[in-house]
Amino acid sequence: MENEIKTKINAAKEASRKLAAARTESKNEALLRIADALIKRQDEILSQNALDVREAKGRMMTEQMTDRLRLDEKRLLSAAEGVRQVAALPDSIWEIIEEFERPNGLHIKKVRVPLGVIGMIYEARPNVTVDAAVLSLKAGSACVLRGSSSALSSNRALASVIRDAVSEAGLPEDSVCLIESASHDAVAEMISQRGGLDLVIPRGGAGLIRRVTEESRVPVLETGVGNCHIYVDRDADLNMARDIVINAKTQRPSVCNAAETLLVHREREDLLVSLCRALSDAGVTIHGTPEVCALVPDAVQAEERDFAEEYLSLDMAAALVSDVDGAVEHIKKYGTGHTEAIITNDARAAEKFVREVDAAVVNVNASTRFTDGFEFGFGAEIGISTQKMHARGPLGLREITSYKYIVEGKGQIRQ
Numbered sequence: 001m002e003n004e005i006k007t008k009i010n011a012a013k014e015a016s017r018k019l020a021a022a023r024t025e026s027k028n029e030a031l032l033r034i035a036d037a038l039i040k041r042q043d044e045i046l047s048q049n050a051l052d053v054r055e056a057k058g059r060m061m062t063e064q065m066t067d068r069l070r071l072d073e074k075r076l077l078s079a080a081e082g083v084r085q086v087a088a089l090p091d092s093i094w095e096i097i098e099e100f101e102r103p104n105g106l107h108i109k110k111v112r113v114p115l116g117v118i119g120m121i122y123e124a125r126p127n128v129t130v131d132a133a134v135l136s137l138k139a140g141s142a143c144v145l146r147g148s149s150s151a152l153s154s155n156r157a158l159a160s161v162i163r164d165a166v167s168e169a170g171l172p173e174d175s176v177c178l179i180e181s182a183s184h185d186a187v188a189e190m191i192s193q194r195g196g197l198d199l200v201i202p203r204g205g206a207g208l209i210r211r212v213t214e215e216s217r218v219p220v221l222e223t224g225v226g227n228c229h230i231y232v233d234r235d236a237d238l239n240m241a242r243d244i245v246i247n248a249k250t251q252r253p254s255v256c257n258a259a260e261t262l263l264v265h266r267e268r269e270d271l272l273v274s275l276c277r278a279l280s281d282a283g284v285t286i287h288g289t290p291e292v293c294a295l296v297p298d299a300v301q302a303e304e305r306d307f308a309e310e311y312l313s314l315d316m317a318a319a320l321v322s323d324v325d326g327a328v329e330h331i332k333k334y335g336t337g338h339t340e341a342i343i344t345n346d347a348r349a350a351e352k353f354v355r356e357v358d359a360a361v362v363n364v365n366a367s368t369r370f371t372d373g374f375e376f377g378f379g380a381e382i383g384i385s386t387q388k389m390h391a392r393g394p395l396g397l398r399e400i401t402s403y404k405y406i407v408e409g410k411g412q413i414r415q
Contacts, residue, residue, distance in 0.1 A: 004180065009177075009197060019141065020093075026169060033169050036165075037162075037164065039077070061150070085380070093139065114402070115198045117142045118142070122146070123203070124150045129155050137171075145178045191217060206310070221387070227335060228259045231353065233265050240343060246278055255369075256310070256384060259316065262317070280298050299318065328353065340353075
């Protein structure tokens with residue numbers, strides 16, 4: 001296990017030096033070959049994914065978690081389209097971020113450069129294998145991927161497809177390396193490789209993220225869990241609120257940008273009842289305060305921890321709040337800094353919510369499900385960062401680069 005990790009990190013390090021010097025055209029060719037190969041070799045990929053799904057069901061994995069693991073033709077088509085979008089994006093490497101001249105004549109440029117080698121540690125989401133590989137590649141960095149054992153067959157197939165396409169484009173296949181060890185010690189070994197890895201990004205449940213953040217010797221870009229709230233204000237439109245809440249909760253409940261808590265203005269009990277009825281009809285179990293349970297007979301009594309829960313299932317906490325200030329205070333207490341939303345026709349309430357809610361993404365009259373690199377036009381994302389440095393929100397190309405200063409002179413010396 002130790003030899004595999006060090007060998008693959010060293011191989012990725014060597015590949016990163018060549019990749020950093022690669023022309024945009026070469027990187028784009030590799031990406032387009034990856035997109036085509038995902039479709040051409042879909043039978044191979046889907047058959048391996050079916051093995052993972054079958055084993056997951058045998059281990060009694062929940063349906064929501066199994067859904068995160070599952071690939072199908074539609075999801076592969078979406079992944080391929082995301083790769084093509086990344087290929088179509090401008091190359092951020094060598095982009096001039098800032099340029100200025102000092103009084104002594106020195107010309108200084110701040111330019112974007114690759115990070116080097118990015119380590120990705122993630123759970124049962126094989127689509128992350130594609131997203132992390134293609135974004136790293138376009139950003140001029142190699143990547144070392146360590147997915148969970150529950151997705152190993154899927155990840156092997158995807159990594160093989162990606163590496164073959166990269167090699168066919170004339171770039172080093174070790175630009176993308178997959179750690180195949182299923183040992184729990186593999187994570188500890190990987191995050192100890194300071195000097196080999198330049199950055200580690202954990203993506204998964206709270207336990208994984210906390211472990212990597214607390215134990216890593218390598219710099220960490222933290223992606224967070226999503227206890228996302230929707231606050232329905234006094235002046236909200238019922239039809240808009242119903243559409244947004246149902247979409248945010250049920251369109252794909254197993255992902256981090258699904259809404260987990262519904263907050264409604266105390267003067268709009270009618271809205272609360274209508275929304276909870278619609279949610280119940282969609283199969284959602286409401287975990288409500290005593291006030292909510294008195295109004296919604298199908299609701300179950302919520303405990304304190306229910307409001308801090310990232311359910312990732314057809315469950316949703318619900319409460320009445322006094323006004324936008326009450327919503328902000330509730331989110332301040334229970335939110336995870338991921339995505340928060342307000343539904344309102346009151347511009348002042350919306351502005352107050354946007355200014356005072358501390359989250360990576362704040363939505364006004366839009367579903368939380370839009371917090372996604374694909375939906376933001378990034379082509380894909382490597383995760384959703386809930387930290388404040390050095391990047392926040394969907395992590396696209398620019399967020400996984402570094403920069404350096406280039407100083408051009410004409411013989412100046414410092415006096």
